[in-house]
Amino acid sequence: MIDEKLQPILNEVMNRNAGEQEFHQAVKEVLESLGRVIAKRPYYADNALIERLCEPERQIIFRVPWIDDNGQVQINRGFRVQFNSALGPYKGGIRFHPSVNVGIIKFLGFEQTFKNALTGMPIGGGKGGSDFNPRGRSDREVMRFCQSFMSELHRHLGEYTDVPAGDIGVGGREIGYMFGQYKRLTNKYEAGVLTGKALFHGGSRARREATGYGATYFVERMLATRGETFEGKRTVVSGSGNVAIYTMEKVLEFGGIIAACSDSNGYVVDDNGIDLDLVKEIKEVRRGRLSEYVKLRGAGAHYIEDGSIWDVPCAVAMPSATQNELTGRDAKRLITNGVMAVGEGANMPSTPDAVKLFQDAGVLFAPGKAANAGGVATSALEMQQNASRDSWTFEKTETRLAEIMRDIHDRCAETADEYGAPGDYVLGANIAGFVRVAEAMDALGVI
Ligand code: NDP
Ligand code: 2IT
Numbered sequence: 001m002i003d004e005k006l007q008p009i010l011n012e013v014m015n016r017n018a019g020e021q022e023f024h025q026a027v028k029e030v031l032e033s034l035g036r037v038i039a040k041r042p043y044y045a046d047n048a049l050i051e052r053l054c055e056p057e058r059q060i061i062f063r064v065p066w067i068d069d070n071g072q073v074q075i076n077r078g079f080r081v082q083f084n085s086a087l088g089p090y091k092g093g094i095r096f097h098p099s100v101n102v103g104i105i106k107f108l109g110f111e112q113t114f115k116n117a118l119t120g121m122p123i124g125g126g127k128g129g130s131d132f133n134p135r136g137r138s139d140r141e142v143m144r145f146c147q148s149f150m151s152e153l154h155r156h157l158g159e160y161t162d163v164p165a166g167d168i169g170v171g172g173r174e175i176g177y178m179f180g181q182y183k184r185l186t187n188k189y190e191a192g193v194l195t196g197k198a199l200f201h202g203g204s205r206a207r208r209e210a211t212g213y214g215a216t217y218f219v220e221r222m223l224a225t226r227g228e229t230f231e232g233k234r235t236v237v238s239g240s241g242n243v244a245i246y247t248m249e250k251v252l253e254f255g256g257i258i259a260a261c262s263d264s265n266g267y268v269v270d271d272n273g274i275d276l277d278l279v280k281e282i283k284e285v286r287r288g289r290l291s292e293y294v295k296l297r298g299a300g301a302h303y304i305e306d307g308s309i310w311d312v313p314c315a316v317a318m319p320s321a322t323q324n325e326l327t328g329r330d331a332k333r334l335i336t337n338g339v340m341a342v343g344e345g346a347n348m349p350s351t352p353d354a355v356k357l358f359q360d361a362g363v364l365f366a367p368g369k370a371a372n373a374g375g376v377a378t379s380a381l382e383m384q385q386n387a388s389r390d391s392w393t394f395e396k397t398e399t400r401l402a403e404i405m406r407d408i409h410d411r412c413a414e415t416a417d418e419y420g421a422p423g424d425y426v427l428g429a430n431i432a433g434f435v436r437v438a439e440a441m442d443a444l445g446v447i
Contacts, residue, residue, distance in 0.1 A: 002028070003035030005045055013054050020103025022323060026110050026348060027054055029355075033430035036419045049438045056109060057090075058082040060156055061102065064130055066148040069138055078149050080128035080156055080164075083109035086440035089160055090126030091116055091376060093167030096145075096174070098133040105129055107323070108167070111347055112376070114433030115369040117440075118408050121380040126162055128153070134169050146177035153178075154185045159192030159386070165379050166196045168322065171242060172208070176201070192386035195379035199391070204382035206397040207375075212246025212345060213398065214374015215318060215366075217405040219343035220254060222364045222425070223316075225413070228340065230254035236314040238262045239321030240283050240290050243345040243372065247318050248276050260312040262321065263290040267309040271300035313337040320345030328353035335361045344368035355426065370412050370429040377404045 002010060013027050031050070038045040064076040079102055082090040092112040095105070105127050113125025132145055156162055166175055175196045182193055191202030199205065206213070216230075223229060235256045237244050240263050248258045258274040260267050263283075268274065268290055275297055282288045282296070294303045310317065310330035317339050319326045323346065331354035334342070341364040344350060348368055350358070358365045378401055385391055416428035 096169030210378035211375030
């Protein structure tokens with residue numbers, strides 16, 4: 001339910017951003033939480049802080065021409081939405097996926113603003129990407145695309161202005177090509193302009209692992225509120241990319257069992273628990289498809305094309321692929337099968353009806369903007385290392401990450417308590433993130 005004072009704001013967002021369904025969904029979810037805040041502090045509504053927060057500071061859309069291996073000219077569209085810089089330079093990933101459009105980038109930039117505020121670190125919110133599909137493209141094609149993309153984007157970036165990182169379809173390889181082009185165009189070795197870099201370019205140890213590890217730390221702490229641990233618990237992790245792989249790694253370290261994982265074509269169930277080394281070999285080394293898993297693994301492994309991974313019984317579910325991948329139907333199935341906790345590694349993977357079903361059933365539910373904040377938090381640690389020309393050990397970086405995740409968990413839980421909704425991490429995350437950004441914006445004046 002949206003407070004009647006906030007409904008006109010949602011109406012305006014929907015009219016002004018017609019057809020941008022994912023953006024509407026993300027704004028609606030946050031506004032549903034803010035009624036209790038403006039009841040306590042009408043100042044935020046009276047000074048249009050919520051309206052200001054829903055309007056990105058700047059939106060950049062550009063042509064990305066490049067030449068494929070057959071000599072054909074290809075045209076893609078590039079985006080960067082610089083959402084909010086009240087707390088620091090715009091910060092957020094770049095996504096390469098054919099589904100990318102301005103509404104998706106805007107939803108991600110909006111979520112990022114709250115997420116980054118929740119980390120307590122000096123970073124604003126932004127997101128970028130392209131409808132370029134890297135699948136099946138050669139290294140050289142990916143390089144030419146990244147160079148063309150950065151040829152336009154570089155003028156909008158800077159270590160004090162806007163600092164991108166990876167997201168779907170953008171990993172270490174793509175960040176390297178983009179950093180190379182930025183360096184060439186600006187004639188500056190400005191390591192702090194991108195995060196997720198290779199170690200020898202000033203990257204941070206544990207950045208690759210950070211999102212998945214962080215989400216697992218969050219769920220571990222959430223389980224502890226009920227005296228539970230991962231030990232012996234069947235866990236289903238959707239996706240098999242960066243976030244999914246390092247979620248599985250940490251769950252295994254915590255004594256959990258990975259029952260299944262997936263890619264966009266299907267999912268794998270393994271009676272003996274997923275062999276993570278094999279998944280890494282297929283996805284990280286060969287850049288292959290998960291369907292290869294069964295042939296390589298042998299007896300006990302099953303590949304199910306289409307279908308829903310959420311039909312696989314589990315105690316913990318960690319959706320780590322993409323938005324709206326877990327529906328109301330899936331939530332019902334998970335609840336029937338006895339799910340105890342859901343931790344969102346991806347951004348907005350559960351549909352609104354799924355979230356409501358989990359909460360009504362008393363399932364512990366960690367929203368993406370809190371649970372997956374470990375990636376961007378470690379990006380901020382990378383910026384810190386770049387600024388001081390330092391390089392921390394893996395242990396030091398992971399220890400900071402674990403502390404940050406514990407703090408985010410506790411801030412969400414305490415905020416939910418304070419606003420009369422104990423255990424509601426969605427409300428806690430939205431309010432805690434909102435208050436921090438709103439205060440920072442207000443103190444800057446009306447700009
Ligand atoms: P990757 O590109 O490394 O992996 C994405 C995975 O999700 C792949 O297994 C991919 O399968 C699957 N996937 C992507 N799109 C779809 C789709 N439309 N339907 C079904 N499956 C899909 O990306 P990441 O692991 O980095 O990102 C995963 C999620 O985590 C995203 O929501 C991202 O925004 C979020 N996130 C990422 C962070 C990071 O640091 N990387 C930080 C915080 C959140 P396939 O190979 O078949 O496409
Ligand atoms: O969604 C996210 O938080 C990311 N893709 C990571 C952003 C970052 O700047 O590290």
